[in-house]
Amino acid sequence: MSSPASRFLALRLASGGLIALGSAMGIGRFVFTPILPFMVEGTGLTPAQAGQIATANFIGYLLGALAASMGSLPGSRRAWLLGALAVSGLTSMAMSFPAFSSFGTGVDVWLFSLLRFVSGLASAFALVFASALVLDRLAFLGRPGLSALYFSGVGAGIAFSAILVAVLNRTGASWDGLWNASGVATLIAAGAVALLIPGEDHKRAAPGSASSAPVRETPAARPGTPPALKRLILAYGLFGFGYVITATFIAVIIREAPALAGLEAASWLVVGLTAAPSIYIWNKIVQRIGGGRSIALACLLEAGGVALSVFSSSPVGILLAAALLGATFMGITAMGLMEARRLTRGDQRRILAVMTASFGVGQSLGPWFAGYLHELSGDFTSASLAATAALIVAAALTAPGGSRNGSRM
Structure with missing residues (x-):
């Protein structure tokens, strides 16, 4: 003790x-x-x-x-x-x-x-x-x-x-x-x-802990990357694209809608308050339905929030959109990395780098894409619909990986 x-x-x-x-x-x-x-x-x-x-x-x-x-x-x-x-x-x-x-x-x-x-x-x-x-x-x-x-x-x-x-x-x-x-x-x-x-007085990990064990390369059972891992890598990039448009522009979206005037700060506060406990909650969900299905569920919920952010004209709707964004984006980020580690046969540092790169490319393209479409259309509707579609595809790619062997976060 x-x-x-x-x-x-x-x-x-x-x-x-x-x-x-x-x-x-x-x-x-x-x-x-x-x-x-x-x-x-x-x-x-x-x-x-x-x-x-x-x-x-x-x-x-x-x-x-x-x-x-x-x-x-x-x-x-x-x-x-x-x-x-x-x-x-x-x-x-x-x-x-x-x-x-x-x-x-x-x-x-x-x-x-x-x-x-x-x-x-x-x-x-x-x-x-x-x-x-x-x-x-x-x-x-x-x-x-x-x-x-x-x-x-x-x-x-x-x-x-x-x-x-x-x-x-x-x-x-x-x-x-x-x-x-x-x-x-x-x-x-x-x-x-x-x-x-x-x-750093406590560099040495406790005996038997994951960080105290020597790092060993896990030999692959067969060459190549498992199909589920390939799907997850692609889905992680789509998630990066899907969440970031709303996360970047939600306050501007609200400012452009007269019926939602004054809700910019409240919406961002809701994002933060729902994000804070989300890792703990999604960890419990992973233990019940597995990493793949949990990621898919979170992507679908987030897709609903992204679509709602541009189609809702009511305060309740926009705050619900903010809540769905906050409750999912940190969870998907963590669950994606943990599921990638579970599916990896070799050096886990390499797959984490690949996942980070996939996420980063999608995340970096999102704001530029949304800003460009806004200039063409005058609003964020088309960009948000593209983000919604990306999240739905990400859900479809990860849903088959529903094993209950998901790792705790």
């Missing part, structure tokens, strides 16, 4: 990880969504330009995730985590520079894109190193169940960003002030993470 000291340390680590994910992902990566309507009004930013800026962030995240997974990086994992959080905060603050606020030549769009690209890199590094620090040590302390608290950080950060933007907007803050406040909040969070996550 664990001692009170080890239980306290485990809770401290999980709480520090929650704050790290909340600041790097919930704020640093996703705060663009609630701030975007105010940027559109204050700068003349078009949906196509907003899509380019969002795409730059997701490309940075993709490259950062792949780079951070390399085993040859110098320095400690804690230093990389704190450095990434600092960069995330500083790039958010840099988005507020007055020199970037005149859209005469279009140069500013590229500067915004560069800043969001670097912010994406920082978010990915923070996620990878926070996960390495927190999850390994929770396993060592015999408290792996606290990983659900850790993963709730993304939803908590999204909810915090919604409240922060709404409160500051009511005080008359401009779009650049919102970016400044977001950056300051991230830097304050980095200080809290530094206090809660100590140096």
